[in-house]
Amino acid sequence: MKSEKAKKCIDANVNYHREIAKPFIGLEYAIHAVECAEQEMLEKAIEAHKEQCHNLCKGYICYAKSDVHNGNWNQCDSNCIYIKDFINQLNNK
Numbered sequence: 820m821k822s823e824k825a826k827k828c829i830d831a832n833v834n835y836h837r838e839i840a841k842p843f844i845g846l847e848y849a850i851h852a853v854e855c856a857e858q859e860m861l862e863k864a865i866e867a868h869k870e871q872c873h874n875l876c877k878g879y880i881c882y883a884k885s886d887v888h889n890g891n892w893n894q895c896d897s898n899c900i901y902i903k904d905f906i907n908q909l910n911n912k
Contacts, residue, residue: 822856861909868905869897 832848835841844852872881881899 822859824859825852825856828852828855861906864909865897865902865906869902872901 828848829844829852832852833842833844836843
Protein backbone atom coordinates (compact mmCIF):
# COMPACT_ATOMS: atom_id res chain seq x y z
CA MET A 820 0.00 0.00 0.00
CA LYS A 821 1.46 3.36 -1.01
CA SER A 822 0.71 6.83 0.24
CA GLU A 823 -0.32 9.21 -2.51
CA LYS A 824 -0.09 12.16 -0.13
CA ALA A 825 3.53 11.32 0.75
CA LYS A 826 4.41 10.84 -2.91
CA LYS A 827 2.98 14.27 -3.79
CA CYS A 828 4.91 15.86 -0.93
CA ILE A 829 8.17 14.27 -2.08
CA ASP A 830 7.58 15.08 -5.74
CA ALA A 831 6.88 18.72 -4.90
CA ASN A 832 10.07 19.09 -2.85
CA VAL A 833 12.67 16.95 -4.59
CA ASN A 834 15.89 18.61 -5.70
CA TYR A 835 18.73 17.38 -7.86
CA HIS A 836 22.36 17.59 -6.87
CA ARG A 837 24.48 18.52 -9.90
CA GLU A 838 27.63 16.72 -8.78
CA ILE A 839 26.06 13.34 -8.07
CA ALA A 840 23.11 13.70 -10.46
CA LYS A 841 20.72 12.09 -7.98
CA PRO A 842 17.53 13.41 -6.45
CA PHE A 843 17.43 14.38 -2.79
CA ILE A 844 14.91 15.85 -0.38
CA GLY A 845 15.47 17.99 2.70
CA LEU A 846 15.01 16.46 6.13
CA GLU A 847 12.01 18.63 7.01
CA TYR A 848 10.23 17.59 3.80
CA ALA A 849 11.08 13.93 4.41
CA ILE A 850 9.63 14.15 7.91
CA HIS A 851 6.51 15.85 6.54
CA ALA A 852 6.15 13.12 3.88
CA VAL A 853 6.35 10.43 6.58
CA GLU A 854 3.73 12.25 8.66
CA CYS A 855 1.48 12.48 5.57
CA ALA A 856 1.92 8.75 4.95
CA GLU A 857 1.13 7.92 8.58
CA GLN A 858 -2.03 10.03 8.50
CA GLU A 859 -3.16 8.51 5.20
CA MET A 860 -2.55 4.96 6.47
CA LEU A 861 -4.47 5.77 9.66
CA GLU A 862 -7.42 7.03 7.60
CA LYS A 863 -7.33 3.93 5.39
CA ALA A 864 -7.17 1.62 8.42
CA ILE A 865 -10.17 3.33 10.00
CA GLU A 866 -12.16 3.05 6.77
CA ALA A 867 -11.23 -0.63 6.42
CA HIS A 868 -12.27 -1.23 10.03
CA LYS A 869 -15.60 0.50 9.46
CA GLU A 870 -16.23 -1.65 6.38
CA GLN A 871 -15.66 -4.80 8.44
CA CYS A 872 -17.38 -3.63 11.63
CA HIS A 873 -19.67 -6.35 12.98
CA ASN A 874 -22.18 -3.68 14.03
CA LEU A 875 -22.81 -2.36 10.54
CA CYS A 876 -25.45 -3.52 8.12
CA LYS A 877 -24.44 -2.79 4.52
CA GLY A 878 -22.03 -0.10 5.74
CA TYR A 879 -24.73 2.39 6.71
CA ILE A 880 -26.87 1.21 9.61
CA CYS A 881 -25.14 0.78 12.96
CA TYR A 882 -26.63 -1.89 15.20
CA ALA A 883 -24.76 -0.47 18.19
CA LYS A 884 -26.52 2.91 17.77
CA SER A 885 -29.91 1.50 16.75
CA ASP A 886 -32.82 0.21 18.76
CA VAL A 887 -33.69 -2.66 16.45
CA HIS A 888 -36.53 -3.88 18.66
CA ASN A 889 -38.39 -0.59 18.25
CA GLY A 890 -37.51 -0.14 14.60
CA ASN A 891 -35.19 2.81 15.22
CA TRP A 892 -32.30 2.54 12.79
CA ASN A 893 -29.38 4.94 12.95
CA GLN A 894 -26.58 5.50 10.52
CA CYS A 895 -22.97 4.98 11.49
CA ASP A 896 -21.43 8.28 12.56
CA SER A 897 -18.01 6.78 13.33
CA ASN A 898 -18.46 7.93 16.90
CA CYS A 899 -19.23 4.66 18.65
CA ILE A 900 -17.08 2.94 21.24
CA TYR A 901 -15.89 0.36 18.69
CA ILE A 902 -14.46 2.95 16.29
CA LYS A 903 -13.07 5.10 19.12
CA ASP A 904 -11.35 2.08 20.68
CA PHE A 905 -9.87 1.06 17.33
CA ILE A 906 -8.54 4.60 16.73
CA ASN A 907 -7.06 4.70 20.24
CA GLN A 908 -5.33 1.39 19.62
CA LEU A 909 -3.86 2.72 16.37
CA ASN A 910 -2.68 5.95 17.99
CA ASN A 911 -1.02 4.08 20.86
CA LYS A 912 1.14 1.91 18.60
